[in-house]
Amino acid sequence: MPSHLKEHVRARMKKTGETYEQALRHVRAQEDRTPESTATETPYMKSVERTRSVADTAFSIAVVRAEEADRPPAERLFDDPFAHLFAAAGQHAAEATQRFLELPFFRDGVRLRTRYIDDAVREGVKAGLNQIVLLGAGFDARGLRMPEIAEQPVSVFEVDTPAQLERKRTVLKHAGVKVPARLAYVPFDFDAPEFASSLTAALSERGFRPGEGAVFVWEGVIGYIDDAAIDQSLRFMAVAGGARSRVVFTFAQIGFETDTATARARRAGFRSCEELAGDELWRRYLPGEPYLTAWVMRVGTAIV
Secondary structure (H helix, E strand, O other): OOHHHHHHHHHHHHHHOOOHHHHHHHHHHHHHHOOOOOOOOOHHHHHHHHHHHHHHHHHHHHHHHHHHHHOOHHHOOOOOOOHHHHHHOOHHHHHHHHHHHOOOOHHHHHHHHHHHHHHHHHHHHHOOOOEEEEEOOOOOOHHHHOHHHHOOOOEEEEEEOHHHHHHHHHHHHHOOOOOOOOEEEEEOOOOOOOHHHHHHHHHHHOOOOOOOOOEEEEOOOHHHOOHHHHHHHHHHHHHHHOOOOEEEEEEEOOOOOOOOHHHHHHHHOOOEEEEEEHHHHHHHHOOOOOOOOHHHEEEEEEEO
16 A cells, blocks of 8 residues: 555544544545546655655644643653754644644654653663664654763764754754754665665764664654565664664554564564554553544564
8 A cells, every 4th residue: 555545544544533444445435536646756756745744744743742841740751842942943834733733642642652762762771772763853852852862872863854854953053952972963865775775874974883783763654655665674774783673663553554563573683573552552651541543553662
């Protein structure tokens, strides 16, 4: 299934509470009624459209993370003092951001996955992994905000498109935020040929040590790429990280069409993989009963 259909199906499930089969039927019916416009799209055009969609999502996630500071300290799942900077920079995408925020479970889903990934990063650092790679970094500020990273000799590598990293750099610079030496920006074209070798080289140029262990954070990416790119990325992380490395990632119940996340992670070179659904995360971190379709959102941690 093309990645754009996955996104539409996921959004419809969240909005209506329909099953996967019901939502897929409606989305495909709509697709059939839509004039074919993608036939003349070039790979560059598709890449630009994907980048815009990811950027729009990044602003909405920043809004949710900024709202966390408004909650009583006892109710906060995390602290992100930089999120309000990125939220404020997204006024031009206010309409798209609002559409995301209106989706059922969107806010709680972002809160839960942020906390889960924070905990996974802490566990990785505690296990002795001193390299963190944010693959598709967006406005992720873990390299700035997490004391567990600041207090240890941990290097953080933020990988994203040149445009996204420049946008992030500009926002922080205008706010007077100094990026520490432990954090390196790694601009990268995700459609580049020889993906694995090209990305390994780009990381190595900024101090990454292949094969010496790493925590990879792969948040909010799978919904925007196809199956081949998912497998390619998993293989890259298993090989580039080496023994004891781990990847923590987010996906939807329908994100892996013909296989489980665990099966695909194992084929890529990971020896184990834990999958948790959104309703399980809710019961771990929040009081009360989870939202009806919370199970659609999932997180996973795979270890080499």
